Amino acid sequence: LSSKFESLNYEICENQLYRDAEFKSGHQLNLKRIQLNRWIACFLIGIFTALAGVVIDILVSTSANFKFNYVLQTLVDKCDDGEAIAGGGCMWLVQLAWMAYNCSMVFIAACLVIFWAPIAAGSGIPQIKCFLNGIHIPEVVHLKTLVVKVFGVSAAVAGGLCAGKEGPMIHSGGAIGAGISQGKLHKKLDPGFFREFRNDREKRDFVSAGAAAGVAAAFGAPIGGVLFAIEEGASFWNQALTWRMFFSAMIASFTLNATLTYYFKQDGLLSWNGLANFGVFEDKKYTIWEIPLFLLIGVIGGCTGALFNSLNYRISEFRKKFVSNKWQRLMEALLVAAVSAFTGFVTLFVVDDCVPLGLGENRTEGLNRLYCKKGEYSAVANLFFANPEESVKSLLHSPIGSFKPTTLLIFAIEYFVLSVWTFGLAVPSGVFIPALLTGAAWGRLFGLGVEWLFPNVAGMDPGKYALMGAAAQLGGVVRMTISLTAILLEATKDMTFGLPIMLVLMMAKWVGDFLSDGLYDLCIELSEVPLLGWNAPKMARNITAGTVMRSDILAMEKRVRVGRVMEYLTATSHHAFPVVDRIDESDISRLPDYGRLEGYILRTQLVALLKKRAYRHEWEEDLVGKMMSEQDFIEIDSDEVLPEVGDEDENAWMDLSPYMHPHPHRVPLNASLPFIYRLFRGLGLRYLMVVNEDNRLRGIITRKDVARFR
């Protein structure tokens, strides 16, 4: 486990200041004001997350316009003048132009990531998952990351990589949640809004609202968004928070849709949408005998998903070792962009699958003219060169005969390989859409197979199987359960396929879990984050607190000398120190013998006390003038440089009792690991004290100590 990651401080420090606040006049009113502000912040989070989605969508579609209208059309027109339409050197010209365009886009994305915000690479869902789990990953919700994410993913998708914009949307949502709730853009640009939310607890809640809004904007799935935020993190179900998350998600979904329909000047102003919507099934029916087939699809999805994950894991390990250099990573990104474009063209050339117009072609005009006769379009181009969301839609809804089986097979394999390679590149890129697309392709192929086997059954529709395949592949890769069902149901806008989608996802998860871990969990494992899963490891009933804890504790007495505090703060990086009633020399060990547990104090609080010089030279001296207020403790960063303390102050006394948390959670030495695990998960703990039968401090357990057991 890496020591780079610290825990978020979700627990309320119920010290004297906190308790006294209740006696202040206007306290009730203040609570109401804060409550109102929470709703306002959630409203803003919804709006801004949607706007991030709008920016991405508009950038991608503008780029696609440019590519098709200028790059392609112009060249093809030129070719038309000179040479024969199909084949020849002209094709190479088009291909080169296309590749050049894609590579330059990817160059932008990769440069942004590599040189400015490396944390913005990838989908961002693992990072958000960790954050919601209670782990602070540096820079993960910073403004810089947000900007790189939004523009980077637009460039990556515009550059034709096998990348989705949905994962990055979720990360962006989280970053927006953090940004808005903190009410400032940067340390130096601080208008001072929402000061009351400047603590880890509130921040984490707002990040979950942002993540929900991100899902809602990405898939038009507000309920799915809420379920996602809960499934992936919120440590306990809190009704009020859930309701606010739902509000954010609804607002995001609404705003995105209203803005995009306005921008693209379509009618139906406020009907439902989202970045990725998969169209409505006209012919919604399935029969009971199809359910075994769906289950089979689930099994296949579990296997291919696990294959995806383990291949990607290998590649990531390889990358970690051999592609560590910035320039190497840039080159790799460019290489993948080139190979992706190249693969498309080669397939287009090799697989001759021209289909009469009108079967649901996407916008791939110029290309069709290159490879197909008039009145026909290329099914391959439809898959490889259109917007991936559009490709998913055509796989789901095109009538039978729109795609040849070979096309589907080759596409599924190629896209699978490309997306394995793409995920983990130094560009912002999600895995949702690539997985859905791969799955939809082989699912449709499966559907064609079923149709071929049972030709006499009416009501067959390969699109249905494409949907199941998409669900299976995605489920096999990410292993999300209830939230993914909700997302897919909302994105297809009806509930008919609820049961089969659920069954497929369940099979995919079971089979997949049998073969490998989920993709996000593998990412998290690779980055050595101390994530706490849902359940304690199996066979842990006999592991006790005594084994889990660290016993070489650094603790303090309530009256402590400034010198001692400085020593602790400089010598260690611990973020909290238990407070005990007395510390004695021990005869038997190097470690002192700690007395009864009285509380704990955070590093940030100690830093604040030192900064404000809240100490006195004689213990009896009056401290009234130096009593700190709650305000003084806000916004002290634990990484902050320690204040200088002069030699004359070294021996001054600090009184910790009004500031420490006076009743920390504690367990006896014989508490079992599952018991400790439930405390950590159920209450969102950061520190747990271990005491002996006399309530004397014997050890400390942090998230990392617990996460060590897998």
Add this chain to the structure above:
Amino acid sequence: LSSKFESLNYEICENQLYRDAEFKSGHQLNLKRIQLNRWIACFLIGIFTALAGVVIDILVSTSANFKFNYVLQTLVDKCDDGEAIAGGGCMWLVQLAWMAYNCSMVFIAACLVIFWAPIAAGSGIPQIKCFLNGIHIPEVVHLKTLVVKVFGVSAAVAGGLCAGKEGPMIHSGGAIGAGISQGKLHKKLDPGFFREFRNDREKRDFVSAGAAAGVAAAFGAPIGGVLFAIEEGASFWNQALTWRMFFSAMIASFTLNATLTYYFKQDGLLSWNGLANFGVFEDKKYTIWEIPLFLLIGVIGGCTGALFNSLNYRISEFRKKFVSNKWQRLMEALLVAAVSAFTGFVTLFVVDDCVPLGLGENRTEGLNRLYCKKGEYSAVANLFFANPEESVKSLLHSPIGSFKPTTLLIFAIEYFVLSVWTFGLAVPSGVFIPALLTGAAWGRLFGLGVEWLFPNVAGMDPGKYALMGAAAQLGGVVRMTISLTAILLEATKDMTFGLPIMLVLMMAKWVGDFLSDGLYDLCIELSEVPLLGWNAPKMARNITAGTVMRSDILAMEKRVRVGRVMEYLTATSHHAFPVVDRIDESDISRLPDYGRLEGYILRTQLVALLKKRAYRHEWEEDLVGKMMSEQDFIEIDSDEVLPEVGDEDENAWMDLSPYMHPHPHRVPLNASLPFIYRLFRGLGLRYLMVVNEDNRLRGIITRKDVARFR
């Protein structure tokens, strides 16, 4: 707070037996088997819940058939022969026959409830809510209750009361969940299935699955069902449990639909359904300027909902005092049945609202012939005499002009009053459908008003407003939030109106909460159940464990004499006794001075030990032969009669150490109430020990001690 209600024991007792189980060979396999059984149980819960729904639906529709085809049609035919069609003595005949039929139905329902299972009265949602919150309400999930609920609600609805079958469906689901997981029908009928689930923890989880399945069956809303179960109870979000609840819900929804479509021989075998489905909106659109109107509807709904609640509360208080006798309660039920039928006929007679056929009439054939010309039907009959679900549908989907404003107004008021009176009668009856129907009526009226004010706006549709009105009224009454949104979205089968429904529900909740409590909370308050809400009471930071706890504890030493145990068990009804290392006489108080906390032991465990005579006469005597196994502790009921203990055993020794929970949750005396509250809610606690700075036992806190603070 009533002492009738005990807590469920959600905590795992991690004693020596539990720990040793891990060392047994086959332990891993056993865990897997249990896991598999959980899924099987959830599958069965889904199936049987759906079947309960099917039974209710078929009974209700058979009765309606009978009423319309035989009672009504025959009489009306007779009238046709003799007298003029409209008016006259014949109408009285029809009316009397109708009332007699309804009253006899309600008689059945009321007798079942009053004389067999009083707990089955009402909607059952409050009871399920309490159960999921961790409170054991006697008989609430028994087979008897289930039977009465299913047949009683069928009879009540068939008897034309303003009663829904959805709430009772949820209760039935919960009862089925409990029944199936316990694998026995009754104490005496025990085939011995699912022995491993015979504890409160598993039971509670399965009841939540059953409740989710109930919602899914009632509304065709599996996601809504899961959210309901979580919102109303599950003390913490547990991913695996949620997934199983979802599975149950899906299966229920699927089975209900498949069976009903088969029974009613409709096509579209596996499209979505549920008992109450509100039809699909053809014209799904709304514009931004309508949102303030929706908010206004939300405000109205909050007010009328609060009015409903406080009126109903008054009536319930009145009932508690003056209608306590069984016969009085029966009479009241019959009276309400008669008044309901009478009101319908009077309205039919007074309000002359005949509408051309083809605007979406329900089956009210005979009645139409009585009051309307040929080729017309009575809009009033459509509302009063059809199946309430059908009436909701026509309010939502009928074209403009199907209902006169006066009809709507009169209907809304009359139905409101009747449903206030009906809820709380001694029959199983839910409030969902009555509230939806009332709301849909005034919502549609609101829509007509809007149309009249803005006649030039195209796309106006009163049905949309009816939907919002229905949501507002229901939200104002029950105050559920996210789960209700999901239920309504799933029941209307599309997501278009997601944002407005959410906004309406939010407004209704805010306004309603300002004016009164939610209906279910009022029910719970009336029955004095120690429910723990989501949040600790406000202004509780300075209430400490020392204030909350009971300090006159009865505790034991680890070695305890049988006589002492018997004394404790007979003299008190406490369900757990702390175990301390020593008990000394105290000089200062009547209470003994307890030593260090070592664990706690449950009453059921003590009873089991006594039953198996697990004690010895000399402390040094070997106890190996008498060591209990885990099996011995299962299925000991705490209400069980205590075994007789002979005088010679009074002085024998019991050794509690291998059986007690060795590391109970503890807090120091200065822990605050919110802190304790979070522990109880987050971990589903039943007992919390309070210790002093030396870890000496000073008090005990149970759910009731916490719930006392509001």
